[in-house]
Amino acid sequence: xxxxxxxxxxxxxxxxxxxxxxxxxxxxxxxxxxxxxxxxxxxxxxxxxxxxxxxxxxxxxxxxxxxxxxxxxxxxxxxxxxxxxxxxxxxxxxxxxxxxxxxxxxxxxxxxxxxxxxxxxxxxxxxxxxxxxxxxxxxxxxxxxxxxxxxxxxxxxxxxxxxxxxxxxxxxxxxxxxxxxxxxxxxxxxxxxxxxxxxxxxxxxxxxxxxxxxxxxxxxxxxxxxxxxxxxxxxxxxxxxxxxxxxxxxxxxxxxxxxxxxxxxxxxxxxxxxxxxxxxxxxxxxxxxxxxxxxxxxxxxxxxxxxxxxxxxxxxxxxxxxxxxxxxxxxxxxxxxxxxxxxxxxxxxxxxxxxxxxxxxxxxxxxxxxxxx
Amino acid sequence: xxxxxxxxxxxxxxxxxxxxxxxxxxxxxxxxxxxxxxxxxxxxxxxxxxxxxxxxxxxxxxxxxxxxxxxxxxxxxxxxxxxxxxxxxxxxxxxxxxxxxxxxxxxxxxxxxxxxxxxxxxxxxxxxxxxxxxxxxxxxxxxxxxxxxxxxxxxxxxxxxxxxxxxxxxxxxxxxxxxxxxxxxxxxxxxxxxxxxxxxxxxxxxxxxxxxxxxxxxxxxxxxxxxxxxxxxxxxxxxxxxxxxxxxxxxxxxxxxxxxxxxxxxxxxxxxxxxxxxxxxxxxxxxxxxxxxxxxxxxxxxxxxxxxxxxxxxxxxxxxxxxxxxxxxxxxxxxxxxxxxxxxxxxxxxxxxxxxxxxxxxxxxxxxxxxxxxxxxxxxxxxxxxxxxxxxxxxxxxxxxxxxxxxxxxxxxxxxxxxxxxxxxxxxxxxxxxxxxxxxxxxx
Numbered sequence: 155x156x157x158x159x160x161x162x163x164x165x166x167x168x169x170x171x172x173x174x175x176x177x178x179x180x181x182x183x184x185x186x187x188x189x190x191x192x193x194x195x196x197x198x199x200x201x202x203x204x205x206x207x208x209x210x211x212x213x214x215x216x217x218x219x220x221x222x223x224x225x226x227x228x229x230x231x232x233x234x235x236x237x238x239x240x241x242x243x244x245x246x247x248x249x250x251x252x253x254x255x256x257x258x259x260x261x262x263x264x265x266x267x268x269x270x271x272x273x274x275x276x277x278x279x280x281x282x283x284x285x286x287x288x289x290x291x292x293x294x295x296x297x298x299x300x301x302x303x304x305x306x307x308x309x310x311x312x313x314x315x316x317x318x319x320x321x322x323x324x325x326x327x328x329x330x331x332x333x334x335x336x337x338x339x340x341x342x343x344x345x346x347x348x349x350x351x352x353x354x355x356x357x358x359x360x361x362x363x364x365x366x367x368x369x370x371x372x373x374x375x376x377x378x379x380x381x382x383x384x385x386x387x388x389x390x391x392x393x394x395x396x397x398x399x400x401x402x403x404x405x406x407x408x409x410x411x412x413x414x415x416x417x418x419x420x421x422x423x424x425x426x427x428x429x430x431x432x433x434x435x436x437x438x439x440x441x442x443x444x445x446x447x448x449x450x451x452x453x454x455x456x457x458x459x460x461x462x463x464x465x466x467x468x469x470x471x472x473x474x475x476x477x478x479x480x481x482x483x484x485x486x487x488x489x490x491x492x493x494x495x496x497x498x499x500x501x502x503x504x505x506x507x508x509x510x511x512x513x514x515x516x517x518x519x520x521x522x523x524x525x526x527x
Numbered sequence: 528x529x530x531x532x533x534x535x536x537x538x539x540x541x542x543x544x545x546x547x548x549x550x551x552x553x554x555x556x557x558x559x560x561x562x563x564x565x566x567x568x569x570x571x572x573x574x575x576x577x578x579x580x581x582x583x584x585x586x587x588x589x590x591x592x593x594x595x596x597x598x599x600x601x602x603x604x605x606x607x608x609x610x611x612x613x614x615x616x617x618x619x620x621x622x623x624x625x626x627x628x629x630x631x632x633x634x635x636x637x638x639x640x641x642x643x644x645x646x647x648x649x650x651x652x653x654x655x656x657x658x659x660x661x662x663x664x665x666x667x668x669x670x671x672x673x674x675x676x677x678x679x680x681x682x683x684x685x686x687x688x689x690x691x692x693x694x695x696x697x698x699x700x701x702x703x704x705x706x707x708x709x710x711x712x713x714x715x716x717x718x719x720x721x722x723x724x725x726x727x728x729x730x731x732x733x734x735x736x737x738x739x740x741x742x743x744x745x746x747x748x749x750x751x752x753x754x755x756x757x758x759x760x761x762x763x764x765x766x767x768x769x770x771x772x773x774x775x776x777x778x779x780x781x782x783x784x785x786x787x788x789x790x791x792x793x794x795x796x797x798x799x800x801x802x803x804x805x806x807x808x809x810x811x812x813x814x815x816x817x818x819x820x821x822x823x824x825x826x827x828x829x830x831x832x833x834x835x836x837x838x839x840x841x842x843x844x845x846x847x848x849x850x851x852x853x854x855x856x857x858x859x860x861x862x863x864x865x866x867x868x869x870x871x872x873x874x875x876x877x878x879x880x881x882x883x884x885x886x887x888x889x890x891x892x893x894x895x896x897x898x899x900x901x902x903x904x905x906x907x908x909x910x911x912x913x914x915x916x917x918x919x920x921x922x923x924x925x926x927x928x929x930x931x932x933x934x935x936x937x938x939x940x941x942x943x944x945x946x947x948x949x950x951x952x953x954x955x956x957x958x959x960x961x962x963x964x965x966x967x968x969x970x971x
Contacts, residue, residue: 269746
């Protein structure tokens with residue numbers, strides 16, 4: 155089953171997704187498989203075009219590069235389009251001075267980006283996989299995040315955006331699957347953003363370029379070519395620091411981000427169909443600084459909260475949300491807050507289906523918070 | 528000539544191009560010998576050629592002789608470029624490129640820096656400031672490099688280059704505002720003493736982690752290149768920092784991406800207590816440049832004129848050629864690493880005298896000025912006395928300035944203060960109101 159999913163994904167690089175979708179849906183029925191919930195752009199968003207996540211990202215970078223002549227795009231293998239093809243066509247359009255490969259050094263890529271931003275230009279650095287961002291950790295934690303603060307606001311590297319694919323793909327094992335957002339969420343001065351699909355990628359990435367702080371933009375790579383949204387082709391943005399209530403509901407608040415949001419929507423569907431329980435599903439979108447008010451408002455109304463992410467339970471961002479919510483909404487809570495997360499193990503290979511916080515585990519958590527209250 | 532020697536010399540000629548400073552150095556026999564050897568080496572290769580060897584980014588020949596394919600370490604270390612010796616004599620007056628007035632002005636600043644170092648070091652010992660790092664013995668590096676750069680060039684310094692900033696116009700008063708952490712500190716009293724920085728003077732704020740700014744420098748230089756700004760970046764680091772992975776990334780990025788940057792290594796012999804002999808096994812830092820396809824020069828770091836000439840020369844080339852260069856300035860850290868260190872625990876006094884004090888860069892310039900009839904011992908004593916008393920008053924004034932209020936704890940984390948920080952600021956404000964006598968007065 156796993157192998158089949160992987161092969162399909164590989165094949166989907168070469169064939170139109172629409173041709174494969176019926177087959178994928180028919181074959182991939184396991185609880186960990188992706189069931190993408192499409193987003194609809196607002197009516198006033200203007201002209202739209204259907205795009206997958208990869209297309210949406212390159213389209214957004216194209217808009218940003220056209221508007222900002224100082225913007226450069228760089229990283230490992232980005233010149234020919236990147237291993238996921240997110241930068242495809244940019245070099246042809248903007249030249250080799252603005253779109254280029256760097257030597258293979260994540261430490262060097264992030265540092266170079268900080269330097270470019272500090273030199274007054276816009277830096278879009280791509281890290282090939284979020285799993286490989288750690289050689290750059292010192293640059294992120296000790297440099298990018300403190301650049302403005304330590305200089306009393308005299309210098310900053312706010313024009314730096316770092317993109318990196320993150321998360322499970324079905325066969326990525328330890329080093330092509332991790333969700334490192336919590337490490338960065340522990341560092342004041344950074345912004346951490348994760349879109350749940352092509353539409354949000356457009357809106358959030360454009361805002362990230364406009365934002366005057368270093369932004370770490372993690373892309374759910376499982377979704378790169380898995381699904382499409384209708385994307386507004388103009389300057390359409392989603393503000394950073396705001397969560398989105400994706401689905402309203404009166405009984406349980408479900409919070410997630412990125413690919414996991416779709417799993418939560420699956421669980422919400424199951425709860426509605428099987429338990430007659432209405433879940434309010436919230437996409438956090440910006441992990442740091444995060445939108446506490448939207449979550450508080452929802453929890454005060456539902457009295458129950460479940461947070462889910464692929465990253466391991468201990469020290470994960472769900473713990474931060476749970477702790478903040480119980481402090482602010484203690485008297486509204488009708489059941490203990492639940493976290494449905496990856497286990498406290500390295501991200502596995504063959505064991506991925508039992509590692510993942512799948513729709514069934516999320517569904518069980520919903521049953522638990524309903525039964526507990 | 529023995530086979531070993533030929534091989535050794537040819538390897539050297541491949542590795543260290545002594546022609547680097549051609550405009551500065553008069554032709555020497557060494558240079559001619561290397562060129563001759565280079566030709567011999569090539570002839571040997573051609574004789575043994577087995578065919579063209581092609582690889583990605585490389586075209587060379589095959590050889591059946593393993594020795595011709597072998598690179599040997601440099602047994603004869605790269606020489607050190609010097610203009611001004613310990614006695615204040617200039618080897619070749621043609622290489623004197625600073626005017627008398629410039630030398631005198633720089634000398635006065637060098638003396639001011641040494642006096643400020645002594646005063647702030649003592650101030651730390653008396654508990655008046657929390658920490659200090661003196662530059663003693665490295666003053667020529669600061670002023671020589673700063674004079675060789677354009678004021679528009681961006682500097683990423685480590686923590687022992689206060690003179691670079693001073694030359695650009697940063698006053699002792701501004702240094703002391705920073706060291707005492709008062710309300711006038713440009714960095715809003717957020718960092719430990721000696722972590723200076725100035726936007727106006729194109730001098731990035733000091734960052735304590737070693738080496739982190741080395742790979743940022745090529746980034747800034749690349750931005751300048753694309754902006755057509757006609758300026759370069761100069762990044763300073765020590766022989767210890769050169770061991771960090773950052774340094775490798777920096778040089779590799781700078782050469783592959785053709786960034787106008789000067790890598791300036793202050794090789795002062797020690798990383799806290801670890802001597803250079805335990806820091807690297809090769810011939811210093813300069814030789815590493817060859818591996819990255821970059822030119823390098825080794826200069827006497829205690830020689831104001833040598834440092835100036837090298838920086839001025841490479842600064843122009845960096846900007847016109849859009850290329851990085853490495854300058855290794857050989858010096859000696861006369862003082863402790865910092866006020867938290869005691870050098871007597873790991874080195875002998877006679878070493879400090881022999882390698883440091885005897886080759887004092889400030890004394891060299893003073894002797895030069897006296898020899899030239901531009902300065903007298905009496906004028907020197909008067910200047911020292913006057914400057915010292917001004918500095919003492921400046922420090923007292925800086926200490927009297929108030930400390931920053933609570934706001935500076937929460938601002939500048941982001942461009943705009945987010946709601947969680949507003950909440951936290953309110954929380955600590957209310958808490959201090961509750962316990963007004965338990966916290967420093969300036970928070971009231």
